[in-house]
Amino acid sequence: MKLKSLLVGVGLLAGASFVQAEEPLKVGFVYVGPVGDLGWSYEHDMGRKGLEEYFGDKVKTTYVENVPEGADAERVITQLAKAGNDLIFTTSFGFMNPTVKVAKRFPKVKFEHATGYKLSKNLGTYVLRTYEGRYISGVTAGMMTKTNTIGYIGSFPIPEVIRDINAAYMGAKSVNPDVKMKIVWANTWYDPGKETDAANALMDQGVDVMLQHTDSPAPLIAAEKRGLRAIGQASDQSKFAPNAHIFSVRDNWTPYYIKQVQAVMDGTWKPKDFWGGFQDDMLTLASINPNLPKDVRAKIDATLASIKSGEFKPFTGPIKDNKGNIAVPANHSLTDKELAQVNWYVEGITDEIPH
């Protein structure tokens, strides 16, 4: 009996490895930044590595980094499609139109575009619910601030970033009615020098807890130098600022990449518009600093639990915009489609959105 099952097992293994060796699924990735940015592209590459670890010989991945958005992207995506990739992930908002074009020319190849909104027969999209992390960041910043002024370094005024600013402010306001938020737009996703300047400009103006939607850890280092606090973005940035670092909202793409590759292997892949957050483990709070006050830590854990269980959704009405109009009616939670179009600030943010 034992021997028989062993033999069957060996046979299965041999059979399986034969199939694997014959045809690995080829998966391509296109990154907008360097994989060493320790932020956005770095985490996508961690997702790619997670894929290789999970599937072993059954997948073969390639990536192209530092791809400028625009005509170059189209050339790179075309090359990946021509090279026989079965599934291609393009991971920046600006890759949207090039991906749509290439997808049309290669109907047999499957495409997935991160942070976009255009779907087709062989093109799906996927987005992170980063606003969930921002809400918790806001709650934390609102409790931690002594000057009642928190700061936010924005990258570009697109819906994703504006949505997250709103979430952060609503979070802060929910625990601290007097809190003010200063917003500075750096007009870049990645420029450590400029991010440092932005952080210093905010701290010069009384900000003592800082949030950012740019990708380098520079603002954390600036906060560390001045003995103030900051929250990390995209990847675990604790080692850059051991004292200043409160936690990092970490992007975790691995579960999604595994799920989609499995779907292609099973022949069940369909183009979808997928939004993943804490519930899907696609967001995590990394390296929560042990030096936080106990009540703050408890509030972080409670907020995280209520978002994770689906019991609490940050964009649930009634919410007014900062011009006094009802932006979200009572008892309504914004749908993903509505979330994708947020172009207003919530009540209490006195700035105007730059054009």
Place this chain on the structure above:
Amino acid sequence: MDSDLIIQILFAAVKTGTPLLFIALGEVICEKSGVLNLGQEGMMLMGAVVGFLAAYSTGSAGLGVLAAMIMGCVMSLIFAVLVLHIGANQVATGLALTIFGTGLSAFIGSGVVGQTIQGFQPIAIPLLSDIPFLGRILFSHDILVYSSFIMTFALIFIVNKTRIGLTLKAVGENPHAANAIGIKVLRVRYLAVMFGGIMAGISGAYMSLVYTPMWVENMTAGRGWIALALVVFASWRVGRIMLGAYLFGLASIMHLVLQGLGWSISPNLLAMLPYVATVIVMVIISADKFKEKLLAPRSLGKSFDPRQMA
């Protein structure tokens, strides 16, 4: 706006302008000799990563700067051999140097991503830092900022008042004439290119040791290219490079500070100003009758072979 904030803004403008000042001073000397080196960004990145590695492993920021200077010099020598000896196209070789430096710096720096160091600390200069207003803006920086002051004034003197300056300009204006009167054109150009590399190395070290004391890939974020624009903006005058660097710094700081204050004028407009100024100067330069006044070296970008006659 209170005076404290103005002081903070101007202090930050000097700091932001300093890496630009270093690298643009190097490039202007290089260009004055008639050589256009578009490899600034690559040399700067190599300086940043090697400076950081050296400072991280020895614990001495000073050794970091020294290593960055040597690295910048080595990078510029690669360039010099290709364009001065072999006669390769300066524009293409410079671009290649930038691509090479960007890739190589990412490769050799991968082991120290996420490490932090102490870097240089600010030193207030006694007496000078007590001057009201100016003291806090100019004399409470780190040692590299003070070095950039000294370097600027030394170069203004050398370029305008000494034989070395005359030789440099002669080589950049008319290498054949310079050759005819016995100046070793290639030797002068080699030295000018190396000086440019050393300054780019310091500029990179300033980024990774003082400005944002860390190493992450591509951290100079295009400052090498801004330096090239700055040289044109300054119309190849050393003194104006300093002015221009601080102006660029001020514009980028104002853009951030005013947003924090909630001013309603478009911050994007402010961010654009230095570039608009550069474009205007470029337009003026391309008009012939101003060319003489603007000092663009006449042989800029052209290779020189001493065996050929003009």
